[in-house]
Amino acid sequence: MSLLAIENLSLAIHGAPILRDVSFTVDEGQIVGVIGESGSGKSMTALSVMGLLPAGAQARGKVIFEGRDLLAASEAELCALRGAGIGMVFQEPMTALNPVQTIGAQVAETVLIHGAGSRAEAMARAREVLNRVGLPAERFPLSRYPHELSGGQRQRVVIAMAIALRPRLLIADEPTTALDVTTQAQILRLLKRLVAEDGMGLLLITHDLGVVADMADEMVIMKAGEVVERGAGQGFFARMQHPYTRALFEASSHVPERTAQVEERPLLEVRNVSRDYALARTALFAPARRFRAVDGVSFEIRRGESLGLVGESGCGKSTLTRAILGLEEVQEGEILIDGQPVFSGHRVNLAVRRKMQVVFQDPYGSFNPRWKVARLVAEPFHLLGARPPDWRERVGAALESVGLEAADMEKYIHEFSGGQRQRIAIARALILRPELIILDEAVSALDVSIRAQILDLLADLSERFGLTYLFISHDLSVVRAITDRVLVMRAGRIVEEGPTDEVFAKPQHAYTKTLIEAAPELPQVAAQ
Amino acid sequence: MLRYTLKRLLSLAISLAVASVVIFVAIEVVPGDPASYMLGINARPDTVAALREELGLNMSPPERYIAWVGGLLQGDFGTSYTYRTPVAEMISERLWVSLPLALFALALSTLVAFPAGIIAATRRGSKWDLGIMGVTQLGIAVPNFWFAMLMVLVFAINLRWFSAGGFPGWDEGLFAGLKALLLPAVSLALPQASILARVMRSALLDTLDEDFIRTARAKGLTRRQVLRRHALRNALIPVLTIIGLQFSFLLAGAIIIENVFFLPGLGRLVFQSISARDLIVVESVVMLLVFAVVVVNFAVDLAYAAIDPRLRKRR
Numbered sequence: 001m002s003l004l005a006i007e008n009l010s011l012a013i014h015g016a017p018i019l020r021d022v023s024f025t026v027d028e029g030q031i032v033g034v035i036g037e038s039g040s041g042k043s044m045t046a047l048s049v050m051g052l053l054p055a056g057a058q059a060r061g062k063v064i065f066e067g068r069d070l071l072a073a074s075e076a077e078l079c080a081l082r083g084a085g086i087g088m089v090f091q092e093p094m095t096a097l098n099p100v101q102t103i104g105a106q107v108a109e110t111v112l113i114h115g116a117g118s119r120a121e122a123m124a125r126a127r128e129v130l131n132r133v134g135l136p137a138e139r140f141p142l143s144r145y146p147h148e149l150s151g152g153q154r155q156r157v158v159i160a161m162a163i164a165l166r167p168r169l170l171i172a173d174e175p176t177t178a179l180d181v182t183t184q185a186q187i188l189r190l191l192k193r194l195v196a197e198d199g200m201g202l203l204l205i206t207h208d209l210g211v212v213a214d215m216a217d218e219m220v221i222m223k224a225g226e227v228v229e230r231g232a233g234q235g236f237f238a239r240m241q242h243p244y245t246r247a248l249f250e251a252s253s254h255v256p257e258r259t260a261q262v263e264e265r266p267l268l269e270v271r272n273v274s275r276d277y278a279l280a281r282t283a284l285f286a287p288a289r290r291f292r293a294v295d296g297v298s299f300e301i302r303r304g305e306s307l308g309l310v311g312e313s314g315c316g317k318s319t320l321t322r323a324i325l326g327l328e329e330v331q332e333g334e335i336l337i338d339g340q341p342v343f344s345g346h347r348v349n350l351a352v353r354r355k356m357q358v359v360f361q362d363p364y365g366s367f368n369p370r371w372k373v374a375r376l377v378a379e380p381f382h383l384l385g386a387r388p389p390d391w392r393e394r395v396g397a398a399l400e401s402v403g404l405e406a407a408d409m410e411k412y413i414h415e416f417s418g419g420q421r422q423r424i425a426i427a428r429a430l431i432l433r434p435e436l437i438i439l440d441e442a443v444s445a446l447d448v449s450i451r452a453q454i455l456d457l458l459a460d461l462s463e464r465f466g467l468t469y470l471f472i473s474h475d476l477s478v479v480r481a482i483t484d485r486v487l488v489m490r491a492g493r494i495v496e497e498g499p500t501d502e503v504f505a506k507p508q509h510a511y512t513k514t515l516i517e518a519a520p521e522l523p524q525v526a527a528q
Numbered sequence: 529m530l531r532y533t534l535k536r537l538l539s540l541a542i543s544l545a546v547a548s549v550v551i552f553v554a555i556e557v558v559p560g561d562p563a564s565y566m567l568g569i570n571a572r573p574d575t576v577a578a579l580r581e582e583l584g585l586n587m588s589p590p591e592r593y594i595a596w597v598g599g600l601l602q603g604d605f606g607t608s609y610t611y612r613t614p615v616a617e618m619i620s621e622r623l624w625v626s627l628p629l630a631l632f633a634l635a636l637s638t639l640v641a642f643p644a645g646i647i648a649a650t651r652r653g654s655k656w657d658l659g660i661m662g663v664t665q666l667g668i669a670v671p672n673f674w675f676a677m678l679m680v681l682v683f684a685i686n687l688r689w690f691s692a693g694g695f696p697g698w699d700e701g702l703f704a705g706l707k708a709l710l711l712p713a714v715s716l717a718l719p720q721a722s723i724l725a726r727v728m729r730s731a732l733l734d735t736l737d738e739d740f741i742r743t744a745r746a747k748g749l750t751r752r753q754v755l756r757r758h759a760l761r762n763a764l765i766p767v768l769t770i771i772g773l774q775f776s777f778l779l780a781g782a783i784i785i786e787n788v789f790f791l792p793g794l795g796r797l798v799f800q801s802i803s804a805r806d807l808i809v810v811e812s813v814v815m816l817l818v819f820a821v822v823v824v825n826f827a828v829d830l831a832y833a834a835i836d837p838r839l840r841k842r843r
Contacts, residue, residue, distance in 0.1 A: 083748030095739040098758050110747045145837045
């Protein structure tokens with residue numbers, strides 16, 4: 001008998017169907033990867049198992065855990081089971097912990113709430129579990145608060161809470177999506193080790209095929225609330241049959257075709273740029289401490305080139321982006337576009353500024369929801385002083401060039417999907433016909449199939465409009481697919497620089513090697 | 529935490545110093561000669577001269593400021609020109625009415641608002657929620673002096689349970705004092721409780737939406753346990769801000785209610801002193817109220833830090 005058997009699970013929320021006839025099993029000591037894009041129902045499947053569905057949800061079918069149907073269980077029975085029999089880890093480590101309680105108290109709570117020991121015993125157990133997940137006592141006393149930890153460390157605390165009572169089943173819903181690649185690799189190794197040590201079943205939910213490729217014993221591919229393909233993890237991609245699975249696989253490693261001409265003369269020159277931030281004073285009259293976010297960085301981008309800037313969170317890549325965009329002044333060095341400085345004196349040089357535009361990561365947060373698309377896309381015109389008389393035609397043309405319709409300008413942003421919003425963001429960037437577009441994690445929040453489309457679009461636009469790209473990302477596979485040259489940044493400095501193929505094939509710096517090794521990779525499958 | 533407290537204390541001292549200068553300048557320097565102002569346009573020149581001497585107006589403004597602040601620090605608030613009694617005595621007498629009234633109203637408002645806000649938030653969209661939201665809407669909309677008069681009509685005039693106004697003094701016993709303050713406190717608490725309940729509800733709804741609430745549920749906590757152990761404390765920060773603002777307001781802003789119930793409180797004292805042009809009293813009472821506001825803010829800041837560890841480190 002399986003540890004967990006989901007049989008013909010169907011789910012509707014307020015009458016809208018979410019899941020249809022989902023069936024799969026998880027055995028003890030087995031890692032089952034559930035893969036799907038947003039809206040595929042993978043998280044709802046997990047929440048059905050936990051009995052934590054949102055209000056108005058109606059589930060049919062069976063969720064059998066250790067012989068008991070959880071859909072028929074009472075709330076009290078489920079409370080007794082959650083955290084004890086089944087543990088769960090969520091996606092967002094930054095917000096998954098209570099900010100006003102110590103990590104010790106939060107891990108101990110799992111023990112206390114299930115009556116598995118006294119307060120002192122619970123604290124002792126919390127210490128033990130935190131050690132197990134790699135947070136040793138000397139650096140991570142129980143009295144630490146979540147805000148004193150990094151994202152990866154917080155995720156370890158969340159895992160500690162989930163496994164404190166040695167549950168038989170652990171559900172991890174996108175546990176590494178918000179983390180850097182090296183941290184992701186560590187967390188995945190930790191999960192794997194815990195499964196091996198405790199013999200628990202692991203239901204690993206992800207949108208990233210690479211994450212589960214060399215880890216899952218069993219793969220379940222979901223699309224629009226249904227399981228489209230299932231199979232053993234070993235050699236899964238060689239045997240995959242379903243067209244959607246193949247499309248997903250191809251999109252994950254999609255390399256757009258690029259034929260843009262690279263000229264010799266540089267478009268953007270960054271010369272010896274440093275940027276300091278003042279830190280809080282330690283005492284009232286103590287000298288202000290400074291933190292050097294960008295430290296003597298120099299590079300250039302040639303016209304028509306696509307340059308990648310890779311680094312983990314906190315490496316200074318966002319600060320550098322803001323400096324290039326003229327959003328912040330730098331303390332040292334200079335930034336030139338076409339030989340003209342971005343800053344003249346303490347003011348941004350608008351004539352230079354309008355030659356570049358930016359596309360940010362979050363297609364949901366980077367638009368004013370109360371403006372129509374026409375106004376959103378036309379916003380960069382303020383760099384010209386006034387909107388040109390034919391601005392509506394130009395907005396229409398920009399929308400058409402990113403694959404939308406001119407008529408879409410009359411709509412509001414909530415009427416568009418994430419991928420469409422990112423197209424609108426690109427249209428906004430294109431409206432002034434800039435020469436340089438900075439793509440700051442521009443495809444990181446998108447599903448793989450949408451991501452592939454956007455990458456194709458970017459390649460196409462670069463050719464049509466002679467665009468130059470600065471592609472900033474933590475995602476190595478994307479950078480590899482779309483850039484000619486790559487810079488690797490760490491702690492404010494560029495540690496490695498070179499043609500993308502060479503850097504990936506023969507990384508020189510130890511940090512680059514670590515990054516490349518940590519990045520999840522899909523197995524090579526011969527074209528069928 | 530000690531550093532944080534010291535820093536807050538420093539900012540408290542600076543606020544008070546700045547406030548004292550502003551009040552001094554506003555009252556003594558700006559509107560011309562205070563002595564002729566207090567005595568009115570028909571005063572004889574020698575009376576004005578005598579008052580100028582008494583008020584120390586022949587000194588330079590900086591000297592007067594130092595004399596005034598020095599007096600305040602020693603508890604000497606000067607002598608009221610109209611009543612010819614020490615201002616300190618007048619204030620302390622009134623404070624014994626205003627402070628209990630403010631605390632009473634605040635206690636009532638908190639006792640009602642917390643449960644109401646929690647019920648409304650945890651049963652969002654239910655009849656309870658709709659009912660509480662409706663009543664609080666009304667509580668905010670109804671002017672509290674009108675509500676006060678309504679209560680006087682019902683409870684004092686028709687039912688004769690309470691007297692219609694006045695304050696017997698605490699010498700008559702705790703019960704008699706509280707009884708006299710009950711109707712005023714209820715009228716003051718009504719709008720305050722309505723606002724507080726709504727703030728509590730929305731703060732709690734925001735908190736209940738947070739990821740860590742879901743994490744806690746996944747650990748096996750029941751809804752009730754999640755509310756008690758995780759949601760309430762996090763929701764308390766915006767609520768505390770409002771409580772702090774309300775307390776400061778209650779202390780000084782009860783003028784209308786004090787007038788409706790003929791209570792000898794601070795609000796009435798300011799009002800009467802302004803009508804009588806008794807600038808010495810006005811100046812001191814305003815300074816005292818500023819002091820109360822600043823101290824309450826200090827207490828709220830300390831409470832924030834006690835609740836949220838992130839604030840102890842910052843700044």
